[in-house]
Every structure is written in C-alpha cells, then in structure tokens.
Amino acid sequence: MKPGMCLLIILPYLLAFVPLVQSGSTQGLTDLVKRHLPIHAEDISFVLHEDNYTLGISNDQYTVHCDAGKVNVEGNSITALASGLHRYLADIAHVDVYWFIGSQLHQLQTLPPCEPLDGISIVPWRYHFNTVTFSYTTAFWSWEDWELELDWLALRGVNLPLAWVGYERILLETFMDVGLSQEQVLDFFSGPAFQAWNRFGNIQSSWLGELPVSWIDSQFELQKKILKRMVELGMTPVLPAFTGFVPRAFPVVFPEAKVVNISRWNGFSPEFSNVTFLEPSDSLFAQLQKNFVRKQKEYYGDITHTYTLDQFNENDPVSGDLVELNALANTVWRSLKEADPDAVWMLQGWLFFFKADFWTKERVKAFLDGVPEDKDMLILDLYSETYPQWQNLDSYFGKPWIWCQLRDFGGNQGLYGQVMNVTVNPVEALANSPSLVGFGLTMEAQEGNEIMYDLLLSQAWSPSPIDLPEYFHQWARTRYANAQDGDLPEAIFQAWDILLRTVYNNTDLVSAFSVTKSIFELAPNETGLLESPSHIPTKIMYDPSTLVSAWQRFLSAADTLPTLWSNVAYQFDLVDITRQVLANAFYPMYSTFLTHTNITSAGFDNETSLQVASQMQGQMLSLLSALDNTLRYTPSKSPESSLISWVNAARSWAGSNTSMADFMARNAVNQVTLWGPNGEISDYASRQWAGLVGAYYLPRWQMFTDTYLNAFRNRVSVNQTRLREDTFVWEKSQQEGVLVENMGELRDPGGLRDVVKRIEEEWCDVLGC
Ligand SMILES: *[C@@H]1O[C@H](CO)[C@@H](O)[C@H](O)[C@H]1NC(C)=O
Ligand SMILES: *[C@@H]1O[C@H](CO)[C@@H](O)[C@H](O)[C@H]1NC(C)=O
Ligand SMILES: *[C@@H]1O[C@H](CO)[C@@H](O)[C@H](O)[C@H]1NC(C)=O
Ligand SMILES: *[C@@H]1O[C@H](CO)[C@@H](O)[C@H](O)[C@H]1NC(C)=O
Ligand SMILES: *[C@@H]1O[C@H](CO)[C@@H](O)[C@H](O)[C@H]1NC(C)=O
Ligand SMILES: *[C@@H]1O[C@H](CO)[C@@H](O)[C@H](O)[C@H]1NC(C)=O
Ligand SMILES: *[C@@H]1O[C@H](CO)[C@@H](O)[C@H](O)[C@H]1NC(C)=O
Ligand SMILES: *[C@@H]1O[C@H](CO)[C@@H](O)[C@H](O)[C@H]1NC(C)=O
Ligand SMILES: *[C@@H]1O[C@H](CO)[C@@H](O)[C@H](O)[C@H]1NC(C)=O
Ligand SMILES: *[C@@H]1O[C@H](CO)[C@@H](O)[C@H](O)[C@H]1NC(C)=O
Numbered sequence: 156m157k158p159g160m161c162l163l164i165i166l167p168y169l170l171a172f173v174p175l176v177q178s179g180s181t182q183g184l185t186d187l188v189k190r191h192l193p194i195h196a197e198d199i200s201f202v203l204h205e206d207n208y209t210l211g212i213s214n215d216q217y218t219v220h221c222d223a224g225k226v227n228v229e230g231n232s233i234t235a236l237a238s239g240l241h242r243y244l245a246d247i248a249h250v251d252v253y254w255f256i257g258s259q260l261h262q263l264q265t266l267p268p269c270e271p272l273d274g275i276s277i278v279p280w281r282y283h284f285n286t287v288t289f290s291y292t293t294a295f296w297s298w299e300d301w302e303l304e305l306d307w308l309a310l311r312g313v314n315l316p317l318a319w320v321g322y323e324r325i326l327l328e329t330f331m332d333v334g335l336s337q338e339q340v341l342d343f344f345s346g347p348a349f350q351a352w353n354r355f356g357n358i359q360s361s362w363l364g365e366l367p368v369s370w371i372d373s374q375f376e377l378q379k380k381i382l383k384r385m386v387e388l389g390m391t392p393v394l395p396a397f398t399g400f401v402p403r404a405f406p407v408v409f410p411e412a413k414v415v416n417i418s419r420w421n422g423f424s425p426e427f428s429n430v431t432f433l434e435p436s437d438s439l440f441a442q443l444q445k446n447f448v449r450k451q452k453e454y455y456g457d458i459t460h461t462y463t464l465d466q467f468n469e470n471d472p473v474s475g476d477l478v479e480l481n482a483l484a485n486t487v488w489r490s491l492k493e494a495d496p497d498a499v500w501m502l503q504g505w506l507f508f509f510k511a512d513f514w515t516k517e518r519v520k521a522f523l524d525g526v527p528e529d530k531d532m533l534i535l536d537l538y539s540e541t542y543p544q545w546q547n548l549d550s551y552f553g554k555p556w557i558w559c560q561l562r563d564f565g566g567n568q569g570l571y572g573q574v575m576n577v578t579v580n581p582v583e584a585l586a587n588s589p590s591l592v593g594f595g596l597t598m599e600a601q602e603g604n605e606i607m608y609d610l611l612l613s614q615a616w617s618p619s620p621i622d623l624p625e626y627f628h629q630w631a632r633t634r635y636a637n638a639q640d641g642d643l644p645e646a647i648f649q650a651w652d653i654l655l656r657t658v659y660n661n662t663d664l665v666s667a668f669s670v671t672k673s674i675f676e677l678a679p680n681e682t683g684l685l686e687s688p689s690h691i692p693t694k695i696m697y698d699p700s701t702l703v704s705a706w707q708r709f710l711s712a713a714d715t716l717p718t719l720w721s722n723v724a725y726q727f728d729l730v731d732i733t734r735q736v737l738a739n740a741f742y743p744m745y746s747t748f749l750t751h752t753n754i755t756s757a758g759f760d761n762e763t764s765l766q767v768a769s770q771m772q773g774q775m776l777s778l779l780s781a782l783d784n785t786l787r788y789t790p791s792k793s794p795e796s797s798l799i800s801w802v803n804a805a806r807s808w809a810g811s812n813t814s815m816a817d818f819m820a821r822n823a824v825n826q827v828t829l830w831g832p833n834g835e836i837s838d839y840a841s842r843q844w845a846g847l848v849g850a851y852y853l854p855r856w857q858m859f860t861d862t863y864l865n866a867f868r869n870r871v872s873v874n875q876t877r878l879r880e881d882t883f884v885w886e887k888s889q890q891e892g893v894l895v896e897n898m899g900e901l902r903d904p905g906g907l908r909d910v911v912k913r914i915e916e917e918w919c920d921v922l923g924c
Contacts, residue, residue: 183387191260221269233389241310280593284317290351291600295804309388318392321378343402348822356400362832396462397447435486448494460497477521484525557593565840566600569671572659578620644715653705657697667692673738676841679859783849790904798846846898
C-alpha cells in the first residue's frame with residue numbers, strides 16, 4: 156500500500172475533525188533543544204510550512220537536512236517538526252529522551268551528518284493518557300516531571316494529550332458560583348491519589364481526610380504551566396468538561412434538581428460511592444457546563460475545543476431504553492455546543508468492553524446517534540490490542556475514533572508486550588475503518604517496557620507493520636549508546652532479541668491480556684494466584700529459563716564493555732530484567748511450599764516434607780529480600796520508581812505542613828496497598844518497588860508461610876478465615892505510618908554491579924543458569 160492511499164480515503168473525516176488550535180511558532184521546539192542540548196541550540200533550525208504539503212493539513216510531514224554540522228528540519232506542523240527532530244536524534248545521533256532515566260541528549264557532542272530524512276504520519280492524531288494515568292502515574296508529579304513527559308510526548312509525535320490536572324479548582328468555583336459552600340464541595344472530592352475515580356463519578360469523598368485547598372490551588376498552577384507547554388509544543392490539549400457528578404449537598408441547595416445516585420463501585424460503601432448525578436435533562440446541567448467551560452477558557456486561553464466527558468465509566472445509565480439513551484447523549488452534546496460551538500466530545504470507550512452486557516450494539520448506536528454530527532465526537536477504542544470494539548460496533552457508526560493500546564493496569568510492572576497486535580492490527584484497522592483518525596496510548600499507568608509505547612507511536616509513521624527485529628535492534632542501539640561510543644557488544648542485541656521473542660511477543664490473549672504482575676504482589680493464598688484472577692494476569696507466558704539466558708547475556712555485555720556499568724539506561728534495564736528473573740523464580744518455590752505443607756498429600760508428621768517446606772520458606776523470603784535490595788539500586792528518581800520516591804513526591808506537596816505531609820503519605824501508600832478504606836481493591840495497584848517488596852510483601856509472605864508451617868506441625872489445616880482476618884488487620888496497621896517508617900532508602904546505582912553479580916553467584920542454581 157502506498158502511504159497516500161488510505162489518506163485520500165479518510166480525508167473527509169479528517170477535514171471534518173479539526174479542533175486544532177496551534178501557536179504557529181517554532182519557539183517551543185527551540186526551547187526544547189535549549190533545555191536538553193544547549194550546545195547545539197544554534198545548529199538546529201526549524202522551518203514551518205503550514206500548508207504547502209501535498210496531502211493537505213491532515214497528516215504531519217517533515218524533512219530533515221544535514222549540512223556542514225547544521226541540521227534543518229522542515230515540516231507542516233510543530234508536531235511534524237518535533238517528529239523530524241526526534242527521527243534525527245534517535246536514528247542518526249543515537250540519543251533520546253526516556254521515562255524514568257530522563258533525557259540523554261546531553262551525551263551528544265557533535266551533530267553527525269545525515270542523508271535527507273523524511274516522514275509522513277499515517278494518521279493525523281496521536282493521543283496519550285487515560286483518565287486514571289493522572290492518579291496511577293502523575294498524581295504527585297512536579298513541574299520537572301511534567302517537563303520531561305511533555306518533551307517525551309512532543310518528540311514522539313503526540314499531538315492530542317489529555318490534561319486533567321487542576322480540574323478540582325474549576326469545579327469548586329463552578330459549584331460555589333451557584334451557591335454551594337466550599338465545605339460542601341470539599342466533602343465531595345477524593346484524596347490526591349484517588350482523583351481519577353472521583354472525576355469518573357465512581358467514588359466520592361476521602362477516607363483519609365479532606366482534600367486540602369492548598370493542593371487544589373497548587374495543582375491549578377501546575378496545570379497552567381502544563382497547558383502552556385503543550386501548546387508551545389504543538390499539541391491540542393483535551394480538557395475536562397462538566398460531567399454531572401455533583402456533591403451530596405447539591406439537592407439541598409437545589410431541591411428541584413433532577414438527581415439520581417449513580418455508582419455502586421467495587422464494593423465501596425455508600426459513604427464513598429453512591430455518587431449523586433445531575434441528569435443532563437435538567438437545565439442546570441447546561442448552565443453548569445457553560446460556566447465550567449467558560450472558566451477554563453478564561454484561565455487557560457482559547458487553546459482547544461476537545462473535551463473529555465465520561466459519565467458511564469463503570470457506572471450504568473439509569474435506563475437502557477433506546478430513546479432515553481439517545482436523548483441523554485443529545486442533551487450532553489447540546490450542553491457542550493452551547494458552551495463552545497466548536498466542541499468535540501471525547502469518550503473513553505472502556506464501557507463498551509467492560510459493560511458489554513449493558514452496552515448492546517443497538518444501545519451504543521442509540522447513544523452515539525444522539526450526537527447528530529459525527530465530527531463532534533471522538534471515541535477512544537480503549538483496549539484495541541486485546542479487546543477491540545470497533546468491529547463489533549461498525550466503527551462507532553461513523554464517529555471518528557482512535558486505536559489505543561491500553562496494556563497496563565494499575566502500574567503493574569511485568570516485562571510484557573503484544574508486539575504483533577500493536578503493529579499489525581492498527582495498520583489493518585486503518586485499511587478497514589474509514590473513521591479511524593489516530594493511534595493512542597491509554598495505559599492506566601506508565602511502567603517500564605518503554606519500547607512498547609514507542610512501538611505504537613512509531614507505527615503511526617509507517618504504512619506497513621514495523622519490522623520488529625530491526626526495530627528492537629535500533630532501539631537498543633540508541634538506548635545504550637553513549638553517543639560517541641561506537642559499537643555495542645553483540646550480547647546486548649542478543650538479549651533484546653530474546654526479549655522480543657519471549658516477554659514482548661505474547662499471542663495467547665486468553666491467558667494474559669496486559670502487563671503481568673507477579674503472584675508475590677498479591678495477598679498470599681493457597682489458591683487463586685496462578686490462575687490470573689480477573690484483570691490481573693499473573694501467568695508467565697514464556698519459558699522462564701529463556702529469560703534467564705537473556706539476563707545473562709545482558710549482564711555479560713558489561714563484561715565486554717565496562718562503561719555500561721555507568722550507563723544509566725543499562726543500569727535501569729538491568730534492574731528491570733533482574734526483577735523479572737527473580738519474580739519468576741518465586742513461582743516454583745511457592746508451589747513446592749504448598750505441596751510440602753499439604754496435609755492431604757504429604758500426610759501428617761512428615762519430617763522430610765516439613766524440612767523441604769521450611770527450606771522453601773527461607774528461599775521465598777530471601778528471594779524477596781534480594782529483590783528489594785536490587786531495586787534500591789535503580790538509577791531512577793521518578794516518583795513512580797520506588798515506594799520511597801512515591802511517598803516523598805507526595806509529601807513534597809505539603810511544604811512544611813507536617814500533618815498535610817502525613818495525609819499525602821497515607822494517600823500514596825493506600826493506593827498501592829489496600830486501595831480503599833477496607834481493601835476494596837487491595838493490591839490492584841501493586842508495584843514491584845524497593846520498599847514495598849521488603850516492607851510489605853515480604854512480611855505478608857512471612858505471616859502466610861509461618862501459619863502454614865505451624866498448622867502442618869500441629870496436624871491441623873489452616874483456618875482460612877482467621878488467616879485472612881489476621882492478614883487484613885496487619886495490612887491495615889501498615890497504613891498509619893508503619894510502612895513509611897520501614898521503607899528504607901535508595902542506594903547509589905554505582906553499586907549495582909556487585910549486587911547483581913552476587914545474585915548470579917548465589918541464585919544460579921535456583922534460577923537454572
Ligand atoms: C514548502 O515551501 C517552502 C518555501 O515556501 C519550500 O522551500 C519547501 O520546499 C516547500 N515544501 C514542500 C514539501 O513543498
Ligand atoms: C442518594 O444517597 C444519599 C446518601 O447516600 C441519600 O441521602 C439520598 O436520598 C439518595 N438520593 C436519591 C435520589 O436516591
Ligand atoms: C444510594 O442511592 C440510592 C438511590 O440511587 C438510594 O436508594 C440508597 O438509599 C443510597 N444508599 C445509601 C446507603 O445511602
Ligand atoms: C493479536 O495478535 C495475535 C497474533 O498475531 C492474533 O492471533 C490475535 O488475533 C490478535 N488479537 C487481536 C485482538 O487483534
Ligand atoms: C510472535 O509469535 C507469533 C506466534 O507464535 C509468530 O508467528 C511471530 O513470528 C512472532 N513474532 C516475533 C517477532 O517473534
Ligand atoms: C493438597 O493435596 C490434595 C491431594 O493431592 C489436592 O487435591 C489439593 O489441591 C492440594 N492442596 C493445595 C493447596 O495444593
Ligand atoms: C512426605 O511427604 C512427601 C511430599 O511432601 C511425600 O512424597 C512422602 O511420601 C511423604 N512421606 C510420608 C511418610 O508420608
Ligand atoms: C496543614 O494541613 C492540614 C491538613 O491538610 C490542614 O488542615 C491545615 O490547615 C494545614 N495547616 C496550615 C498551617 O496550613
Ligand atoms: C476459623 O476462624 C474464625 C475466625 O477467627 C472462627 O470464627 C472459626 O471458628 C474458625 N474455624 C474453625 C474451624 O476453627
Ligand atoms: C484465599 O482465597 C479464598 C477465595 O477467594 C478466600 O475465601 C480465602 O479467605 C483466602 N485465604 C486467605 C488466607 O486469604
């Protein structure tokens with residue numbers, strides 16, 4: 156297929172869907188270069204030709220020319236220019252900007268020459284973020300964390316990012332304008348680590364204390380910086396809108412208001428769920444919408460017409476009646492158009508998969524038909540790589556939509572990818588769905604596995620599925636190159652080739668459907684852990700010994716090229732691969748432990764069995780201890796890279812207010828442990844982090860294995876109810892500061908070599924290397 160062909164077909168949709176508001180200046184890119192590559196600020200130039208590319212305004216195109224140490228990038232949009240710059244930096248100069256380890260562009264001394272480069276995107280939009288990413292990943296981010304993210308997004312061609320930060324300030328003012336008191340509104344808001352689900356109308360209020368106004372204000376200030384930078388970098392931010400979720404006191408102030416209690420979410424008590432929803436058919440809805448959108452425009456400027464608006468994300472509409480669903484969507488759409496005549500309503504399409512029982516094809520059609528103009532809507536097909544819905548729903552009946560890779564739940568960290576689905580399927584979708592207008596990343600959290608995110612964004616510039624071995628090779632080449640270094644050891648490419656064929660090439664989507672977690676992160680149990688409980692894939696989808704061989708090759712690369720020991724990307728990935736190798740080794744220990752404490756199969760009074768079980772307990776606990784220790788050498792200081800950094804980032808928002816710092820820490824801890832006042836979705840957002848492994852998972856397994864060994868010695872079976880109760884009491888006791896006191900510190904990554912070498916020595920028998 157020629158690059159132009161599909162574009163001509165989809166052009167009518169693209170021309171219709173133009174919510175673009177651009178700054179038109181290349182200053183933002185010059186500033187980006189100055190931030191990361193100041194010595195070459197004069198040598199890299201950008202020329203924007205807004206309209207002279209043959210295929211019109213809809214797709215981004217760039218050309219890059221190198222001439223006598225200068226690099227000139229031309230393109231038809233700021234995004235195209237950023238993408239051209241990235242192409243040069245990553246493919247020619249072998250430097251890039253990464254999550255967790257930050258920008259490596261400073262490594263570039265001289266600008267290497269290049270043959271002319273050109274690129275054209277196959278879709279006009281590249282989207283990024285899920286509403287919940289704002290809680291699982293960015294909740295406590297500083298402006299510096301955001302700067303890195305926005306540069307990452309710009310360089311990778313993202314031009315449509317979601318922008319939720321600071322929403323509570325706009326909403327607070329909107330409600331106070333119509334007569335609610337500040338207290339009444341604050342009572343509605345959830346804690347800093349849980350805002351996403353409050354914004355979705357799943358939960359309300361905070362079980363950890365009221366949301367501080369200072370937090371609301373500082374997030375609002377942060378949002379202003381984020382939006383300004385997004386626009387400078389050529390992006391169209393997607394802003395929130397008024398959803399209809401209102402404080403409990405709303406019907407007190409407006410006794411005539413048409414409200415319903417909408418949510419019953421994940422076992423949360425009515426105190427924290429049962430969210431009040433103002434029916435869009437009430438004229439107050441449009442009034443609040445108008446005020447909300449006007450305020451945003453006043454504060455942030457006229458920067459976008461695209462709004463994220465989800466009312467039924469894990470909440471069901473009151474009625475499934477087709478006429479009512481149609482009228483509901485129509486009313487919401489009209490409220491947006493009254494507030495902004497160019498408004499485009501963006502919907503996260505999770506509901507059509509997750510609540511497929513409710514959302515029958517005819518109901519979805521009735522709902523979407525409520526928006527009479529197709530161009531006024533944009534659907535995120537949220538989970539396209541595993542459970543795409545666009546085929547079932549006739550390409551959303553003509554509404555523009557985006558093919559999205561969801562891939563990660565709650566920040567789980569297994570090495571994992573579906574390389575075939577992320578390359579072959581979006582290209583097929585583009586050929587088969589005329590209303591497909593973009594590719595996007597809708598992860599619940601950004602974890603490691605960065606190559607999988609890059610892969611889809613790269614695919615957006617390639618009309619045929621990307622050649623994977625070649626892509627992985629190039630990626631590794633750039634990632635570990637100290638730009639001037641020349642050749643990397645072959646072992647490093649062999650390691651990545653094994654990773655491609657094992658962890659990154661899952662094709663059995665029934666057994667695993669997104670990033671995996673390890674069983675040691677779950678509440679210990681003799682059943683249920685290995686079978687991938689719903690939405691928590693724990694199954695190892697490849698031969699673990701193959702991963703061990705990748706690990707050893709990766710490790711041997713630094714014997715050949717010792718400078719790798721001080722290469723931050725190498726350090727980070729070595730910790731990550733070691734983490735997975737150790738996590739996998741936990742599985743057989745667990746199974747052996749259970750077999751040898753099983754009264755039914757091992758009989759009573761069986762000394763041999765008891766010995767094996769005790770030995771297994773020792774191994775399980777020292778494995779977790781070794782893992783926790785290794786994780787402390789991660790070279791990353793990102794909030795989402797250890798319990799220490801997560802909690803400290805949360806605390807840093809409190810300034811010198813110690814009671815607020817404690818409140819922030821409790822929020823941070825609760826999300827990654829109990830997730831709710833009573834463990835409503837305990838361990839959903841578990842993380843394999845330094846501090847959490849050693850101070851939370853390890854003692855929890857100690858309790859479990861002690862109980863089993865004691866029961867076996869005493870010739871009784873374990874009382875499951877009591878063990879569950881005791882474990883829960885312990886889990887709760889960790890919430891109030893204990894965990895934070897025990898989380899320990901990070902260590903100098905320079906010590907990583909000794910630590911990993913020791914693991915290789917001590918654990919090789921067990922690991923099978
Ligand atoms: C766009 O216009 C500029 C100057 O007007 C020209 O140098 C450039 O080659 C044009 N690009 C294309 C792709 O036509
Ligand atoms: C919604 O729930 C609140 C408290 O849970 C209750 O007081 C109120 O009556 C309910 N409203 C409706 C309309 O059912
Ligand atoms: C939750 O809301 C429903 C109405 O939708 C109401 O009937 C119920 O009483 C509320 N529950 C509690 C415990 O407040
Ligand atoms: C994912 O890719 C595999 C292997 O190519 C294929 O069998 C499967 O149908 C794809 N799944 C989806 C949802 O596209
Ligand atoms: C991934 O696995 C599928 C199915 O086994 C195979 O057809 C494909 O070639 C593999 N792809 C890569 C890049 O290893
Ligand atoms: C204990 O052994 C019996 C008999 O072999 C088996 O049915 C049961 O599943 C085992 N229990 C566990 C927890 O492995
Ligand atoms: C002791 O338990 C092991 C398995 O744990 C079993 O193979 C062996 O037969 C048992 N011995 C006796 C005497 O029950
Ligand atoms: C400190 O934080 C607490 C909890 O957020 C808040 O109630 C209190 O007003 C704050 N104190 C000061 C001096 O700002
Ligand atoms: C198991 O523990 C629960 C809770 O502690 C207790 O109520 C129950 O009686 C115990 N069951 C047995 C069989 O001991
Ligand atoms: C193990 O899981 C079962 C099924 O969910 C549950 O009933 C039991 O309480 C759990 N046991 C422990 C110790 O948590």
